[in-house]
Amino acid sequence: MASSKSFSIQCASTDRWSLSFRLLYLGRGLPSKVSIFMWRLLRRLLPFPDTLQRFGFSMPSVCPFCRRDSASLDHCLLSCASVQDVWIYFADIFALSRAVASSIRSQCHSWWLLAPARSATMFYAQLLPCLILWFLWKAYNVCLHEGTAFSPAGSIHMIKREAFLISLSHPIKKSGGNGDFLVSAGLVTGFAAPLQRTTIWVKWLHPPEGRLKLNTDAIFSDAGAAGGACVRGSRGQLIVGLCFRFEASSAMEAETLSLQLAVQWCAAFAMAPFAVEVDSLSLANLISAHDTRIPWRIEPAVSYVRSTLSLWGSSIRHIYREANHVADALATAGLGFNTSKIFILYTHCLLRLSWPYFLM
Ligand SMILES: [Zn+2]
Numbered sequence: 001m002a003s004s005k006s007f008s009i010q011c012a013s014t015d016r017w018s019l020s021f022r023l024l025y026l027g028r029g030l031p032s033k034v035s036i037f038m039w040r041l042l043r044r045l046l047p048f049p050d051t052l053q054r055f056g057f058s059m060p061s062v063c064p065f066c067r068r069d070s071a072s073l074d075h076c077l078l079s080c081a082s083v084q085d086v087w088i089y090f091a092d093i094f095a096l097s098r099a100v101a102s103s104i105r106s107q108c109h110s111w112w113l114l115a116p117a118r119s120a121t122m123f124y125a126q127l128l129p130c131l132i133l134w135f136l137w138k139a140y141n142v143c144l145h146e147g148t149a150f151s152p153a154g155s156i157h158m159i160k161r162e163a164f165l166i167s168l169s170h171p172i173k174k175s176g177g178n179g180d181f182l183v184s185a186g187l188v189t190g191f192a193a194p195l196q197r198t199t200i201w202v203k204w205l206h207p208p209e210g211r212l213k214l215n216t217d218a219i220f221s222d223a224g225a226a227g228g229a230c231v232r233g234s235r236g237q238l239i240v241g242l243c244f245r246f247e248a249s250s251a252m253e254a255e256t257l258s259l260q261l262a263v264q265w266c267a268a269f270a271m272a273p274f275a276v277e278v279d280s281l282s283l284a285n286l287i288s289a290h291d292t293r294i295p296w297r298i299e300p301a302v303s304y305v306r307s308t309l310s311l312w313g314s315s316i317r318h319i320y321r322e323a324n325h326v327a328d329a330l331a332t333a334g335l336g337f338n339t340s341k342i343f344i345l346y347t348h349c350l351l352r353l354s355w356p357y358f359l360m
Pocket residue numbers: 063064065066067068069075076080081082
């Protein structure tokens with residue numbers, strides 16, 4: 001027998017209700033009370049006379065809307081002449097057929113399959129039949145228990161108001177199709193502004209002529225901690241590549257120790273990089289912002305780096321990991337050594353540093 005998880009997935013994919021429940025559970029903006037109501041309605045668990053008869057209960061079965069026909073779920077919420085005014089009003093807005101479907105489920109599906117997925121029209125075509133049924137159900141109970149007359153105009157007003165409030169709390173983008181009719185019909189207040197897509201080129205940039213740039217990175221894993229660093233010139237040539245081995249208790253500590261050791265090495269060999277780059281945004285912020293509280297474990301390393309960069313007149317900045325490949329690869333390679341290593345030329349570097357990295 002399949003596990004309970006796979007059994008559930010298989011059932012959901014083959015269940016004839018899957019479309020209904022997928023829309024109900026995944027649809028944004030549908031109030032939870034309406035979602036639960038729809039689940040009960042589509043399972044025919046609402047206390048209409050025809051439903052109660054299945055459980056052996058009998059109750060007056062005259063439709064409280066038209067007071068002529070028998071009250072049943074499909075009649076009172078769909079095919080009753082009195083509630084047809086409500087369905088037709090909204091069908092006209094969406095240019096749907098006025099014809100009454102054979103069942104509530106068929107009626108809902110004709111709405112839910114109306115428009116392209118992820119369009120504003122689709123969002124409201126999924127929402128509206130649920131709201132119509134919910135407010136008709138509320139009206140049914142008021143007419144039944146309070147004996148008042150049904151007002152299609154009153155229900156239409158409440159449905160439009162609910163849709164309008166949902167458009168305020170869940171503004172959606174007008175992607176695909178023409179959704180302007182929703183605004184003119186008073187169902188929607190407006191649409192969310194489309195997302196602005198920007199393209200960021202991630203690339204290691206050469207330092208100015210005659211200047212050096214230091215990149216550092218670290219790796220922290222079950223196999224231990226190691227750091228990598230490289231100093232490159234204005235033509236992108238490698239001046240030195242470094243691998244460090246050290247003990248660290250966190251990724252942040254490893255990143256900081258790698259940076260400290262690289263700066264110490266540069267200071268020892270009288271190299272003053274024009275700029276320092278790390279792919280840890282937290283570390284770059286920690287070094288740059290002097291009013292930030294520093295974790296005690298890395299405080300000495302941070303203070304040393306700050307004072308040395310200040311002495312050099314250098315700056316530190318964050319770069320994306322994709323532009324920090326050489327330091328990243330050196331850090332990874334460092335895990336394979338017992339001690340720190342120095343590489344002076346590209347040809348001395350490890351074979352796993354493939355050539356495209358050197359052209360960056
Ligand atoms: Zn009726």
